[in-house]
Amino acid sequence: MTAEEPALTPQDSLEAFAALAAHQLGEAIALMRGAAAVLELQHGGAGAGAGEQDALRALNAGGERAQRYVDDLLDVARAATEPDGPAPSADLDLAFDAAAAELESFLSRVPVHVQREPLPRAALESREAQRLFLHLLRSALAAGATRLGLTGRTAGDGVVVELFDNGTPPEADSDPPAQAAAGPFEPFARPRGRGALVGAGVSLSVCRRLVERRGGSIAMQVRADGATIVTVHLPAAAP
Structure with missing residues (x-):
């Protein structure tokens, strides 16, 4: 060197x-x-x-x-690669449909109810958005989720996307919620569940990298009713 x-x-x-x-x-x-x-x-x-x-x-x-x-x-x-070129613009609805199509063979065997709202465009490449949703879905399905809810809205100059699921919540501990939520996003972290779609334990880590490389953020929390919510903040697509 x-x-x-x-x-x-x-x-x-x-x-x-x-x-x-x-x-x-x-x-x-x-x-x-x-x-x-x-x-x-x-x-x-x-x-x-x-x-x-x-x-x-x-x-x-x-x-x-x-x-x-x-x-x-x-x-x-x-x-891990740095993005280059002009700011992209992805149709998040099309990206979610493409991600769901990749999981069609699994979803056809397991009863999963998905409730969606229309999603705005965001400053991601279409392939990035598709991989983001694929890994979010895989994380939820690996945790045994049978119900998924997806919402999206614009907020100022950004976009907020939330995925709700009823799968196994992350393991609770005595740390504050903000610290406890950071664990699942580490590479090769222990998956939330042991369903048929468990992989190498990197889905949420990949999601964080895809989001942060575009200047966004991602967090996870568990509601009182046991539902897990992953919230993604992304820059809005340029007009």
Whole structure:
């Protein structure tokens, strides 16, 4: 390292490792899922025994979960990059629909009621907004939520988006609410629940990075009735 080169921080090293691990694991998972597809064609028909069918289902489920971990690691690396170019403008309604479409296979199997209000535009790229909603939804669904509420409004020069869910609340402790709410947003934090969508424990961390890189903020609180609320403050899109 020369005198002109900045020293790498532990966070830089973590992000570099996440990117490398995601690439290597992605190749291994692609080979595994390809082999599973071949086996399913050869042995997954009506003539397959119960044991063979169970093994194929377990192999496919393991591949899906491993792929979620890889996607999480990639999002950690992507969210660490600094934004460039002119201020973006994202349609948050379209971004939420795209995120929900990514989770369609899960939502089709689990009864989840979603109540939405129209959302304003915000100073995010469309892909950023989609990843933001994807990770917010995954965090709630991994906590076992069956009811979700989404509201949005403009507030001065900003936008406020709130996601309500009835999943398992974050673990309560004796710290003040502001300190307790910071924990779930740390990288690889313990997930709120152990549902089918639990990944690498980075969903809320990615959300925080996506929001803060655009000058916004994110917080979590638990209401007296047990509902968890994630509040996101974002700059409003330029006219």
